[in-house]
Amino acid sequence: MxxxxxxxxxxxxxxxxxxxxxxxxxxxxxxxxxxxxxxxxxxxxxxxxxxxxxxxxxxxxxTEAVSEEAKGPPEGAPDQAIEGFCRKNGVNREQLELRDVKGRNTYFAVIEKPGKxxxxxxxxxxxxxxxxxxxxxxxxxxxxxxxxxxxxxxxxxxxxxxxxxxxxxxxxxxxxxxxxxxxxxxxxxxxxxxxxxxxxxxxxxxxGHVIVDHADRQDLIRTGAAKVASEAGLKLVEDEGLVIENAGLTEWPVPLLGRFEEDFLEVPPEVIQLTARVNQKYFVCEDAAGKLANAFICTANIEAEDGGARVVDGNRKVLAARLSDARFFWDVDRKKTLAEHAKGLERITFHEKLGTVADKVDRVAKLARWLVEEGIVKAADPDMAEQAARLAKADLVTEMVGEFPELQGLMGGYYARAEGLPDAVADAIRDHYKPVGQGDEVPTAPVTVAVSLADKLDTLAGFFSVDEKPTGSKDPFALRRAALGVIQLILRNGLRLSVRDTSYAACMMRVSQAKPSEPSGDSKEFEQLDLECDPSFVHEGLPDFLADRLKVQQREAGVRHDLIDAVFALGGEDDLVRLLSRVKALQSFMDTEDGANLLAGYKRAANILKKEDWHGAEGEIARTGEEDPLALVDDPDTKAVVDAKMAERHAKALSYTPEPAEKALMDALATSQPAAAQAIAAEDFSGAMAALASLRAPIDRFFDEVTVNADEENKRAHRLDLLAAFRAAVHKVADFSRIEG
Incomplete structure (x- = not known):
């Protein structure tokens, strides 16, 4: 070896x-x-x-010598076929072997391949x-x-x-x-x-002064940079990406500390760090108070005789030139207010079907105010939310962001503070892009939440309404990321909103903006606007897209996919906070013995009903044309009344004395149905699960002691109705047919 x-x-x-x-x-x-x-x-x-x-x-x-076999034509085949087989495998006819294959002699070539x-x-x-x-x-x-x-x-x-x-x-x-x-x-x-x-x-x-192992060079840079910073009484601002990059630029790395003029510290620290990092591959340092120091660390590729003094001086001059440019941008940009900068957004196209960035800003500002005035984002000043939204994109036309696009938003926050705008407005401008991705900070300041949510909703609503949706792995406008940001904002801040209503509002902002004049208030004019806001977009497109993103997010967080599907299958629910609360309560319930046994009882009941093609009393009402009380009520607060009416109907239909187990299930349903409905109305989903748990023993006993398909038609019908009522009671909490197990 x-x-x-x-x-x-x-x-x-x-x-x-x-x-x-x-x-x-x-x-x-x-x-x-x-x-x-x-x-x-x-x-x-x-x-x-x-x-x-x-x-x-x-x-x-x-390599070892190997022997390979190749199957050829059968005995009696034309000579041309046999000779061709021999040529292909590098053997002559005398070397072929005849073997029996399914009762017929067949030629085989045994090829010896020597080792190499x-x-x-x-x-x-x-x-x-x-x-x-x-x-x-x-x-x-x-x-x-x-x-x-x-x-x-x-x-x-x-x-x-x-x-x-x-x-x-x-x-x-x-x-x-x-x-x-x-x-x-x-x-x-x-x-x-x-x-x-x-x-x-x-x-x-x-x-020969070459450290060939890249990992060793990375360790040397990491520890060496921290050491020279510490020797100067400073702390290195860690940057693993910069460590790897410097290791890829040097064969014999030598970290060296240099100083730049303190005057440059007037520029925002993020600008200095980005200038040093992107343009020069330098590390920066902080002082004991945690503030950016006027120091940088470069990584030389030589061990200089003068200790690196000339190397540091040369790098200092180059960095000074870069920082001078940055300070120039900072000074020039502050000569205009953000409102003046924002006028330049009219020259930037957001999307050919969605107008300019200025058009988007106008929509976002109106939507941010709407979110506050509707009480969706609480404790925010609507005027501040609108003001922040109108200025949030203004830094896109500044010199600084033109040089460093990574600083968009951040520089807007600095410029807002420099001109004396309220902190809440400056913070909202700075953070309105957040969260950018999974793991990013999620804003909680009310004004920031309103602007950030409005910005992302407008992006989603705009692209969906012009049919520019993600397809497969293609998502050129990062709509999946925007949807994840909306979900994180809603869940982190507990925002109670209807996704459909909010999507509709965002769509209407765009439609109304496309009109040459403000709506007059005429009902026909509003009806026309409503028609232009495609109903399929409102009721199917964007809400379903957000629901799918929520499913993906929860699956990645470890929530069982079948439990998510069980809750989402109920339909009609587009409050994401409430949906998630229901999913979490269901997951906790299914981890208990009561949950597992109730699921088994449900599946047994569902199988019987499917086999008998039985839809229950509710289905019979619908088939006879009689008004179904369940169809009359969508309000969760009145579910208990509906359940009581259905229980009364079951009782009136009885023409025989029920067996004890049958009566026990009827009583349990009469108690658990209103209790579950009341708990759901109060958004006490754990309480709703507890009400369902009370059905576990009665349904088990019912199956053990009662013959469902009795010979008497009235008994059979009532017992099937009873199972249908049990199924309906469970379905008020989740669609148990989607749950595995």
Whole structure:
């Protein structure tokens, strides 16, 4: 068994591509080994800016000889067919064997394949790996680049080290031949480095000032940056992405601390951090009070003789130029109020079917005020909510956000405070994009909630109303993310709203905006607006989309999918807070013995009713044309009255003395139905489940002691009605037919 080392050396590989390149190299190597019949065990892949390296442990010296069989034509087949079979498998006719296959002699070729040296297999595999390597961006180079058949690589390939044990694996790729020689650090080491085998590779490169293991470089940067910050009495602002990026830019990282002028601290700290991070790949530091300090940490790729003083000074000058630009943007932007900036939104198209960003802002402002005035978002000032909404997008046309789009919203908050707007308005402008995704902070300040919810609802309503819905994996306008944001805002703040009514209001904002003048109040004009707000969008499209997102969110949170479906299947419920409360109560109930046994009783009753095609007294009322009291009432507060009427109907229909178990179930239903209805009306879903639990013993006893399909027609009908009433009582809480178990 031998270890194999492969190093592919090139010009600088972009840091952002290195993680993907490591995965690609391992994948292609395993593919080639598997195709050659070599089992690849432990594989280690490293990267630096100038090389990719792979070490595979425990490869065999050669593959084993194998014997393969091929089935050919039957005996008596034409000579041409037999000869063709022989040519295909590299044998002659005398080497064929005759075997019985289902009573007929058939030719078989037994092909002996000798083992092959792993070294030879690797020599064939390396060029294939290089040729098939997939890069996000690649290039051709040299004289051969005039041909489209020439090699493409991320940067010009300059060297290959290929060693199996102590032996060189000879191969050639695009004029580059393999060997045992590599190069060290570009500045700290001159001359070649000869590698003996895989075991001394990392050690010899480290001696040449190259830390080949990217994880080691990351650790060095992480700890080194924290150390130089601590030595200066500061605290490093941790940034793991920056650690990885700097490790991908250096082969011998040396963190160095520098200072910039304190005057730049007048600029918002997020701007300074983003300027240092994005443009220069620098870390920033905080002082003991947790405020941004006038310090930065750069990662040099050399160990300078002067301790890095010249490196730091050069980086300080570059950062100062960048910060000067940022301060200029900050000063220029504050010369206008946000309201003046907002006028520029008329020049930005939001979507060709939905108008400009200014049009969207107008809709969001009206919707935010509506949410407050309707009492959906409580404790918010409607004037502040509208003002914040009208200014929330104004920073999109500022110089600062033009340079750093990541700061949209945040800069608007800073500009709002700079011009003396109320804190609630500034906070709403700053945070109205939140939550951006799963795990992001969810706003709770009332004005912010109103603006954020209105913004996301308008986006959803707008795109749904122009039929730009997500399809499959395609969601170009991030509507799934917007829907998740709406759900998080509603649930986190306990907002009680009808999704359909709110969707309808958002739709009407857009429709009314499209009119050349304000509605006059004429009923026909409002009817026309109503027609233009597509009912299918209001009652099916957006509400169903939000419900589906809620299902996905709850499943990811560990809620059983069948319990979610059981509650959602009831229909007619679009208060997400109430829906979720019902789901959670159902999940708690189904975890109990009463819940499991009641489910078993329900399924038995449902199966009997399905077999008999029995719809119960309610169904009979509907079939005879008699008014169904259940159809007359949607208000949960009156469910108890309806249930009492149905119980009275059952009692009047009796023409015989019920058996004790039958009477017990009738009494239990008479008690539990109104109790469950009252609990549901009070949104006490745990209480509703408790009322259902009281049916568990009576339904079990009923099945044990009562013959449902009695010979007497009146008994049979009443008992089936009783089971239908039991099913209906359970369905008031959840559709138990959707529950597994």
């Amino acid at each position: 031998s270890d194999f080392l492969l190093e592919l050396r090139s010009e600088e590989i972009p840091a952002r591509m290195q993680a993907g390149a490591r995965s690609e190299l391992e994948k292609l190597f395993r593919r080639e080994m598997e195709a050659a019949g070599v089992e690849a065990g432990e594989i280690t892949v490293w990267s630096t800016p100038r090389r990719l390296a792979l070490i595979a442990r425990g490869l065999p010296q050669a 040296a792993t070294k030879d297999l690797l020599a064939e595999a390396i060029p294939a790996i290089v040729r098939d390597f997939s890069w996000p961006k690649s290039m051709r180079w040299g004289a051969a680049s005039i041909s489209t058949e020439s090699l493409r690589w991320v940067r010009p390939l300059s060297g290959i080290v290929a060693l199996l044990g102590d032996d060189v694996v000879d191969c050639e790729v695009h004029g580059v031949t393999s060997g045992a020689v590599t190069l060290g650090h570009r500045f700290h080491h001159s001359g070649d480095i000869t590698i003996g085998n895989a075991d001394d590779y990392a050690m010899k490169l480290r001696a």
